[in-house]
Amino acid sequence: KAGVTQTPRYLIKTRGQQVTLSCSPISGHRSVSWYQQTPGQGLQFLFEYFSETQRNKGNFPGRFSGRQFSNSRSEMNVSTLELGDSALYLCASSLGTTSGNTIYFGEGSWLTVV
Amino acid sequence: AQSVTQPDIHITVSEGASLELRCNYSYGATPYLFWYVQSPGQGLQLLLKYFSGDTLVQGIKGFEAEFKRSQSSFNLRKPSVHWSDAAEYFCAVYTGKLIFGQGTTLQVKP
Numbered sequence: 001k002a003g004v005t006q007t008p009r010y011l012i013k014t015r016g017q018q019v020t021l022s023c024s025p026i027s028g029h030r031s032v033s034w035y036q037q038t039p040g041q042g043l044q045f046l047f048e049y050f051s052e053t054q055r056n057k058g059n060f061p062g063r064f065s066g067r068q069f070s071n072s073r074s075e076m077n078v079s080t081l082e083l084g085d086s087a088l089y090l091c092a093s094s095l096g097t098t099s100g101n102t103i104y105f106g107e108g109s110w111l112t113v114v
Numbered sequence: 115a116q117s118v119t120q121p122d123i124h125i126t127v128s129e130g131a132s133l134e135l136r137c138n139y140s141y142g143a144t145p146y147l148f149w150y151v152q153s154p155g156q157g158l159q160l161l162l163k164y165f166s167g168d169t170l171v172q173g174i175k176g177f178e179a180e181f182k183r184s185q186s187s188f189n190l191r192k193p194s195v196h197w198s199d200a201a202e203y204f205c206a207v208y209t210g211k212l213i214f215g216q217g218t219t220l221q222v223k224p
Contacts, residue, residue, distance in 0.1 A: 056211055
C-alpha cells in the first residue's frame with residue numbers, strides 16, 4: 001500500500017512568487033492535513049481537509065490556502081512568498097472519521113525562498 | 115492551553131544503552147498521543163500511538179511508551195539503542211490537529 005506522496009520534494013522560489021504543493025494521501029484516507037516545519041517554530045498545523053471541505057485551520061495568514069479534490073488529493077498554495085516561508089511542508093493523511101485515527105506523514109516538500 | 119513539552123532538546127547515549135525520552139502534555143480531554151521519528155531530510159515516521167486501554171504501548175523498532183495520566187506524561191523508551199536510532203523524536207497530542215513538542219535530538223555514541 002503506497003504511503004503519503006508529496007510533490008515536488010524540493011523547490012526554490014523567489015520572493016513575491018507563489019507556489020503550489022501537492023499531496024496524495026494513502027488510499028482510502030479522506031483527511032489530509034498540512035504542517036509547516038521550521039527550525040525556529042517547529043511543527044505547526046496549517047489546515048485540514050476532509051471530503052473536499054476545510055475542517056480545521058491553523059493560525060497562518062491568508063496567503064496560505066489549500067484545497068482537496070474528490071479523489072482526496074490535496075494541494076496547498078502560498079502566494080506572495082516571503083523569506084520566512086522557507087520551510088519543510090509536510091502532508092499527513094488519515095481516515096478522518098474519528099479522533100483516534102492514525103495519522104501518517106509524507107516525506108515533505110522543501111521550499112526555499114530567495 | 116493545549117501544549118506538549120519535551121524537556122530534553124538533545125540527548126546522547128551509548129550504543130546498547132537504554133533510552134528514555136520525556137514528554138509531558140497539557141490537554142483537558144482524553145488525550146490521543148503519538149511519537150514520531152524524523153531522520154535528517156525526511157518526513158515523520160510513526161513509532162507508536164496511545165488512544166485508550168493498556169497504558170504501555172508497543173511500537174516499531176523496539177520502542178515502547180507508557181501513558182501516565184496522573185503525571186500527564188507519555189515517555190518513550192527503548193531497552194538497547196542502535197546507532198540507526200540517531201534521529202529527532204517528536205511527541206504529539208491530537209486535539210483536532212496534532213500539537214507537537216519541540217523535539218528531542220538523539221545522538222548515539224559508538
